Amino acid sequence: MASTKLSVFLPLLVTLLLAALLSIGVKICVIIGLSLTHLHFYWSNFQRAPTAVSVAPILNNATFYGAVTINDDTLTLGPDPDNSTSVGKARGLYHFPSNTTSFVYEMIYSFAFTYGDYNGSSLSLLGSVFPSLSGTASELTVAGGTGVFRFARGYAVLKFASGDPKRSLLVNELDVYVSHY
Numbered sequence: 774m775a776s777t778k779l780s781v782f783l784p785l786l787v788t789l790l791l792a793a794l795l796s797i798g799v800k801i802c803v804i805i806g807l808s809l810t811h812l813h814f815y816w817s818n819f820q821r822a823p824t825a826v827s828v829a830p831i832l833n834n835a836t837f838y839g840a841v842t843i844n845d846d847t848l849t850l851g852p853d854p855d856n857s858t859s860v861g862k863a864r865g866l867y868h869f870p871s872n873t874t875s876f877v878y879e880m881i882y883s884f885a886f887t888y889g890d891y892n893g894s895s896l897s898l899l900g901s902v903f904p905s906l907s908g909t910a911s912e913l914t915v916a917g918g919t920g921v922f923r924f925a926r927g928y929a930v931l932k933f934a935s936g937d938p939k940r941s942l943l944v945n946e947l948d949v950y951v952s953h954y
């Protein structure tokens with residue numbers, strides 16, 4: 774009697790055990806498959822037509838409160854947008870959400886890469902930028918990605934690199950740290 778029960782339950786037990794081990798194994802493989810990528814490039818924003826357009830009025834000239842700008846910006850390997858390898862486009866909007874804090878803007882952007890292994894892949898970057906000439910960095914959220922950056926999570930450190938008021942040009946340096954499969 775006992776041996777009959779065992780002959781039924783033993784294969785079941787072994788099957789369940791194997792299934793559990795397999796599931797743990799798959800999870801371990803998935804964890805091992807996670808990559809951490811560091812990207813370093815420059816984002817150039819010409820704050821005028823045809824690559825930037827203001828779509829809402831400034832309500833307070835001291836803070837830029839209310840302003841919303843739609844942008845089609847260039848990404849390059851080096852700091853000079855006129856003389857550096859293009860790595861993609863940064864498209865999105867930024868807006869000035871505070872009537873009391875000067876010039877803090879929120880960016881909602883998609884960085885679409887056209888370079889090397891990242892050609893055709895993109896990252897979504899969100900967050901507050903505190904423009905500073907003193908080199909203070911702002912930290913942005915990597916909210917997600919496409920292509921090689923599917924399931925992306927991470928952050929970006931943004932620093933002012935240079936500006937040319939005559940051309941309404943602002944260049945920021947970006948270090949992006951992103952984990953993805």
Ligand SMILES: *[C@@H]1O[C@H](CO)[C@@H](O)[C@H](O)[C@H]1NC(C)=O
Pocket residue numbers: 831832833834
């Ligand atoms: C901001 O400055 C511009 C140009 O000097 C002026 O035309 C505009 O009325 C000002 N806006 C506000 C809200 O004060």
Ligand SMILES: *[C@@H]1O[C@H](CO)[C@@H](O)[C@H](O)[C@H]1NC(C)=O
Pocket residue numbers: 855856
């Ligand atoms: C680009 O950079 C190279 C090397 O630094 C320099 O020789 C060249 O004059 C630059 N071209 C422009 C258009 O700035």
Ligand SMILES: *[C@@H]1O[C@H](CO)[C@@H](O)[C@H](O)[C@H]1NC(C)=O
Pocket residue numbers: 832833838872
């Ligand atoms: C923004 O702040 C200014 C100065 O404090 C004030 O005069 C104005 O009414 C505020 N604007 C809005 C839309 O709250």
Ligand SMILES: *[C@@H]1O[C@H](CO)[C@@H](O)[C@H](O)[C@H]1NC(C)=O
Pocket residue numbers: 887888889892893
């Ligand atoms: C990126 O991919 C597009 C479409 O596949 C291709 O036409 C283009 O030449 C590629 N660019 C680079 C720099 O590899």
